[in-house]
Amino acid sequence: MGRHRGKNWPSIAVVLLASLGATVVPLPGLLEPLRPNFVALTVLWLCLLSARSTGLLLAWGAGLAIDALHGMLLGQNALALVVIAYIALKMRLRIRAFPILHQSVVIFGLLALDEFILFWIDGLAGFPVTTWARWLPVLTGALCWPLLTGLYARLSIRG
Amino acid sequence: MPPIQDQDHRPLLLEGPSLGLRLAILAAAALVLMVADHRQQYLSVVRGWLSVAVYPVVWAVDAPSSAWRFASDALTARGSLEEQNARLSSQNRELRLRLLRLNSLEQENRRLREARASSARVAEKSLVAEILKIDLDPFRQRILVDKGSRDGVFIGQAALDGSGVFGQVTRVGPVSAEIIMISDPDHAIPVQINRTGVRTIAVGQGQAGSLLLPYLPRNADVVEGDLIVSSGLGGVFPPGYPVATVSEVLSDPAEPLLAVSATPLAQLDRDPEVLLVWFDNRIVEPEAAGGDSQPATAPQETPAAGSPPAAGSPSGGQ
Numbered sequence: 396m397g398r399h400r401g402k403n404w405p406s407i408a409v410v411l412l413a414s415l416g417a418t419v420v421p422l423p424g425l426l427e428p429l430r431p432n433f434v435a436l437t438v439l440w441l442c443l444l445s446a447r448s449t450g451l452l453l454a455w456g457a458g459l460a461i462d463a464l465h466g467m468l469l470g471q472n473a474l475a476l477v478v479i480a481y482i483a484l485k486m487r488l489r490i491r492a493f494p495i496l497h498q499s500v501v502i503f504g505l506l507a508l509d510e511f512i513l514f515w516i517d518g519l520a521g522f523p524v525t526t527w528a529r530w531l532p533v534l535t536g537a538l539c540w541p542l543l544t545g546l547y548a549r550l551s552i553r554g
Numbered sequence: 555m556p557p558i559q560d561q562d563h564r565p566l567l568l569e570g571p572s573l574g575l576r577l578a579i580l581a582a583a584a585l586v587l588m589v590a591d592h593r594q595q596y597l598s599v600v601r602g603w604l605s606v607a608v609y610p611v612v613w614a615v616d617a618p619s620s621a622w623r624f625a626s627d628a629l630t631a632r633g634s635l636e637e638q639n640a641r642l643s644s645q646n647r648e649l650r651l652r653l654l655r656l657n658s659l660e661q662e663n664r665r666l667r668e669a670r671a672s673s674a675r676v677a678e679k680s681l682v683a684e685i686l687k688i689d690l691d692p693f694r695q696r697i698l699v700d701k702g703s704r705d706g707v708f709i710g711q712a713a714l715d716g717s718g719v720f721g722q723v724t725r726v727g728p729v730s731a732e733i734i735m736i737s738d739p740d741h742a743i744p745v746q747i748n749r750t751g752v753r754t755i756a757v758g759q760g761q762a763g764s765l766l767l768p769y770l771p772r773n774a775d776v777v778e779g780d781l782i783v784s785s786g787l788g789g790v791f792p793p794g795y796p797v798a799t800v801s802e803v804l805s806d807p808a809e810p811l812l813a814v815s816a817t818p819l820a821q822l823d824r825d826p827e828v829l830l831v832w833f834d835n836r837i838v839e840p841e842a843a844g845g846d847s848q849p850a851t852a853p854q855e856t857p858a859a860g861s862p863p864a865a866g867s868p869s870g871g872q
Contacts, residue, residue, distance in 0.1 A: 415608070415611050416611050416614055416615050419611070419612065419689050420615050420689065421619070421687050421688060422689060427692045430689075430692075451580055452580070454580075455580045455584065459587075460608055460611075463604035463605055464608045464611065465690050466690060466698075466724075466725055467691065469587045469590075469597060469601065470584035470585065470587030471584075473580070474581055474584035474585065478577070481574075484573055485573065520588075520592055522694075524694075528693075
């Protein structure tokens with residue numbers, strides 16, 4: 396810790412806000428169901444990169460922001476993101492050693508878990524969305540992972 | 555693709571309480587929030603503040619399209635303005651002509667209603683709210699508008715557009731409000747078939763272009779093209795406003811009910827703005843009550859928002 400701590404907060408805040416914006420930017424009708432969960436991808440990136448223990452808190456706050464933006468049940472995305480951030484933090488050294496496509500597969504699994512938790516809570520709360528289209532963002536998110544990590548590495552955004 | 559590498563000097567191990575403990579605490583906090591949020595409106599204040607906190611994001615996302623609207627307004631060519639002006643003034647003439655007749659009809663209607671001692675429910679006041687160009691959940695038909703409790707918007711308020719009923723307010727923050735469209739699968743609106751006066755309920759299907767009327771018996775008189783208007787039962791929507799036209803009537807001999815679908819008249823997916831209306835929300839006494847109708851003004855309270863709200867409670871009138 397020490398001299399690096401606190402230095403990156405502005406860039407983390409900017410990238411999280413940008414990914415929040417990206418989750419509500421209007422897209423043309425056909426692309427809309429394909430929109431990846433940018434906030435989840437960004438949170439995973441931040442968790443994989445750093446050993447910082449605030450990763451979980453960050454995931455929780457970002458999830459709450461999505462819930463507030465989308466008008467969903469408060470805490471729904473917060474719970475889902477905290478769970479996948481926890482797994483990412485636990486397995487972070489192993490995942491980081493994987494080649495990028497292999498990473499995508501792991502990300503696919505994590506995003507699927509995230510979406511499953513949301514799906515589950517939707518069902519419990521009585522607003523089930525059961526169309527298969529709901530799972531598309533998991534696939535597009537995993538496909539976006541190499542591009543997004545490339546971009547973030549280029550911008551040298553790290554937790 | 556550049557490999558992820560760690561160049562900083564942070565320790566490999568986490569400091570502070572263990573990760574598992576943090577997970578447990580945060581997950582429990584999320585669960586508590588969800589339960590409190592789900593069990594009615596304990597959190598409406600929190601939600602209001604959160605909606606203000608995320609409003610900058612909403613604003614930033616909406617900014618390009620509103621800037622584009624502004625620019626295209628400012629840079630419209632003279633020719634097209636003149637053409638638009640001509641079109642609007644001829645439309646205005648026509649509407650004023652109709653209004654002349656409407657005024658006298660309204661007078662007559664009021665006199666008749668006074669004679670019957672029942673009160674009409676006509677939209678009294680309206681407020682134009684701009685729809686913010688942001689995408690909410692793609693599986694729910696909800697939108698965000700730029701007016702909130704600061705402008706007097708309340709939960710359960712009806713929203714109309716130029717051609718029909720649009721939806722109702724489900725959530726109000728200080729500067730923004732969420733509107734559920736009549737096409738949302740969680741929404742139902744009490745309606746009446748204009749031609750025959752048959753009352754029923756129209757529920758959303760999750761697509762902007764279609765409503766379902768699932769509760770009409772097989773002998774109900776309904777044909778393609780029938781106009782469906784709001785019946786005003788439930789007190790959320792003012793009565794007599796057009797909602798949809800019947801697009802398909804399917805009669806399956808095996809089913810006790812008709813499968814009727816309808817196309818909403820409001821331009822649900824294309825409107826740039828909606829009208830939030832206040833109307834006199836007094837309950838019309840049935841004639842059998844014997845003349846002395848006692849209009850009971852609904853209290854200023856908000857109805858239970860959320861899932862199928864339309865068929866239910868009265869909303870605050872102003």
